[in-house]
Amino acid sequence: MKVTMTTNDPTAPENPIPAGFRAGYVAVVGLPNAGKSTLLNQLLQFKISIVTRRPQTTRKNLLGILNGEDYQIVFIDTPGILKPRYNLQRFMMKQVSAAIADADVLVYLIDVKDHRQRPVDLQRQLAEAQGKPVILLLNKIDLVPDKRNLLPLIGDYHRVHPFKAIIPVSAEKNDGLDQLLQVLTGCLPESPPYYPTDYLSDQQERFFVAEIIREKIFTHFGEEIPYACHVEIEAFEEKENGKDYIRAIVVVEKDTQKSILIGKNGEALKKVGQVARGDIEVFLGRKVFLELFVKVRRDWRRKDGMLKDMGYS
């Protein structure tokens, strides 16, 4: 399955827009690990955004486009909201602000099992929404055996902000998402679609390939390694007869991280490559030959010049 296609131009005269068509941007925001990327994937019924059990998985805004018969919702998956400690995190928070500024509607996700999320903090974070409609999702309700326990929480949140709706959901189990779509489409303005109606995202294949590799690094390594890694696609050669050739560079901050990533006799990196290749092939729908290399760029997360060169600007 292709993620982006260019065959269906919504502005072409042979594609008349049905009367009453609604379209708009919806920013999906919340604390790290709330389940924002899981929600996006579930709504699109296609995994475009990487998901791990670690916080700060998403670093850049990613568009996911949901096309209905009479609506187009352009979701913006965003990095989790945090107090930035270094330049990469400052970039991530600028991404969140940009998504909120671009959005017609906000979907704010809360992990009901995460007690760090206090209603009062939410109030501060929603100041940026400037009166735009906000839908609050209480996510991961599959982990709540007695749903009646949610009622006081719903009451608390109703008091902090005039939400359009507060909906208990499970992004992972696809529970409550029909109701979310119903409320969302009701909030969207009448507008022609923003993207061709067979687009799923704004990103190119290279981006997704790099993200899949990063996801595998997040799942295979602990401590600071996942956070110190950045993945670049150095070569992506499509072959007529045979497998595509992909060469990816994993950038780390220190020599010690490089040795951990490579592992004894290169075993650790090989494992990441194998697992990533499997997912890349499923994603692209074709076979690939994947080569991984590791490079050190000292303290790249803290250096604006490097961050800019690496696409975080």
Ligand SMILES: Nc1nc2c(ncn2[C@@H]2O[C@H](COP(=O)(O)OP(=O)(O)OP(=O)(O)O)[C@@H](O)[C@H]2O)c(=O)[nH]1
């Ligand atoms: N049980 C359960 N787990 C969920 C649900 N939604 C997400 N998760 C899990 O929560 C973890 C974080 O999910 P993500 O979708 O990566 O969260 P995120 O908000 O995008 O995180 P960042 O990108 O780090 O801000 C993963 O382990 C998911 O499998 C849910 O509805 N139920």
Ligand SMILES: [Mg+2]
């Ligand atoms: Mg995410």
